[in-house]
Amino acid sequence: MTTQGSLTGRERVNRMFARQDQDRIPRHESFWPETITRWQEEGLSGEQSDVLDLLESDFGQVTWMWPSPFRGQGRTIQQDASTRVVRDEHGKLARYWKNKSGTPEHLGFDCDSREKWEQVYKPALLNTGLQVDVHAAKRAFRRARELGQWAYVAGVESFEQTRTMMGDEITLMGMMEYPEWIRDVSVTCTDVMLRNLDAIVAEGVHFDGLWTYGDMAYNHATMCSPATYRELIWPDHKRLAMWAHAHNMKFIYHTDGDINGVMDLYVEAGFDCIQPLEAKANMDIRTLCPKYGQQLAMFGNCNVMKYATNDRAVIEEEIRAKLEAGKKTRGYAYHSDHSVPPQVSWETYQFIIDLVKRYGKY
Template sequence: MDGRTRIRHAILRRPLDRIPRYDSFWEDTLSAWLAQGMPTGAGPEDLFDFDLRIMNIDASLRCEQEILREDPECVVFRDRAGYTARKFMGKSRALEWIDHVTKDKQTWQRLRDGFRVDPAGPARLDVKSYFFHMDPYPAWSEVKQQYDAIRATGKYLAYAVYGPWEGAWRHRGYTPLLMDLAEDPLWVAEMAEAQSELVVAILRHCAALSLKPDALWLVDDLACTRGLLFSPATWRAVFKPIYRRLGQFLRDEGISFWLHCCGNCLPLLDDLIECGLEVLQPLQAQAGLDVRELKPAYGDRITFWGNINVVKLSGPAEACEAEIRDKIMVAKQGGGYIYHSDHSIPPEVTFARYQSIMELVEKYGRY
């Protein structure tokens, strides 16, 4: 069974040989692993036979990019998404946000034309992450070669892209956008809808070029460890109509709808499922989520992807195995589960430990 079939069967609750698997890694984790003996020339997705491959959609305003300052410790840069930030080199930590381009409605009206697809211009898709993508984007013809190479592997293919909330605050600013939700929610909806319409336009263009993915993986952090960033009523009024329209488009196109949402978004889960969501990731354990509780309540309506606590993975071997065994043995029942950590693998997890983790996932993930 190839990776594409395996993930499809997991989502559709069809017979499987084992649970599908995929994981994410902090930047300094992979640097440490190379020093610990990880083979060069192949990434974890090949070394550990992950079932999923990712391409990344650029749904930005395509603002001018520039490296403003660089030294061995950090780089200050202006991003095409509309922000200026400081990134610490080789470190797994959040960016330090310095500035955002959308200062007011007048600025927004001037900038919003950047949310468009130019068929003759650089592609809005690449195998490289949209995050800190300082190189020029390839031509669509080059992207077709990337796409065909992934399809030849038999892996499932998802396109990752910022969601309506994330896409809007990148150019408006995190705190200003939260204030806008309280003071001018219609403007927030306008900005979020414009970005979502661009995502749809990109997917339509991809389909015309025979570049249709298996899934769209929306990256939209709507919560933190203590709960939602805003009330359920606010999300339903501003963002749910956008999610619903996007979900309907994906359903019509035969593209599966996936979501990455950090924190605890449980108060919105029924709404998200109603909008067509099929896969939820990463199910952070530190946010109080436990797939053993979620599976009986929602497992017939959505596929869970993740929830394996990275703190346990880096702890004593017995605790690591118990975390994997106890959760997978419940989550895999009847399909509807994909292995992933509960966010990203930190450098505290050694390469040798991760090899044993994959052996345990293989052992307990078999049907």
């Protein structure tokens, strides 16, 4: 349902990026899997996609990319009643819940030295061929166009890929002690991603934007200093943004956490949009929009912790305040500031949809 009002979803999002008038703000949302399960028990008829239809999401995903050195070679090492230990296709040993979502417990990382990176992981990454199903992407793209959605390719950027292969401690200490190693990993991961993106475009899939995922911050600050980010990772983020612009696309960057310290670098790299702007990590579009609203579109920032109260007055004030602030720039799209958690009832989320529709009109 993306043709509500006078604009398609694609037209609406494009006008948002151009800071032109829209009938309403564009919308999208993310959910924990347990949230959808709860809602189904409370009367939701359908799946996550049906909730997005109710919200009238304007965005359609063409494909998801997370390049790995050992594609298709992940295997379960051991398991018990509730968890399983997996050596995944990135070489990471991790324990996952069998019936719950969430970040896994990291038990070990095989790529723990520069030698192993150069001799095993780097060649594997460079020699695994394409990591996307371009034909499936083509079909999804066609579908998004039929629905009038703003079509995007989602993918994991080099910092997140590095952490996935090498773990936080090796990655972050490596930034201090072996910066040229971390730089090499980042460049290689980005090269692989760009190769895959080129392959998708070569099939005639001229999507609208590249939506890149990489959590580079936590609730207090960025994981590394802005200077370290500028030296080691930022050049590759800039390459991705430049690739998108060279193909007449927009570049959306997803990161959780407090990124106030690197917003200027995002502008300098040519990012078009930041998402989801985590409220509990000191991100607030009421202060960000006046400062960055012309250079960066803001996507999100509605506080899921307030949603989790199920208190209608609290939630209405949150959505009213954030949407009013966002609309002032014409460069704002609705999304919660993370993923909607299972503490939120289905009744509450239907109320949230109503509020987003009411306060999101221009």
